Amino acid sequence: MNRIFWLECPECKTRWYAEWVLRHSEYKMECPNAGCRNKFKADDASWIDEREAR
Ligand SMILES: [Zn+2]
Numbered sequence: 001m002n003r004i005f006w007l008e009c010p011e012c013k014t015r016w017y018a019e020w021v022l023r024h025s026e027y028k029m030e031c032p033n034a035g036c037r038n039k040f041k042a043d044d045a046s047w048i049d050e051r052e053a054r
Pocket of ligand 1: 010011012036037038
């Protein structure tokens with residue numbers, strides 16, 4: 001499977017995962033929490049797990 005990373009929204013603390021290709025890009029991640037939808041760069045996440053594919 002493709003490599004992924006986990007991240008946490010700094011606003012609502014929701015955690016989800018994204019494709020690794022987005023980890024060091026300028027792309028703004030969008031929080032999946034319907035009540036939040038915060039957009040931020042991966043580097044600004046309040047928590048990141050860069051584990052290898054499970
Ligand atoms: Zn959020």
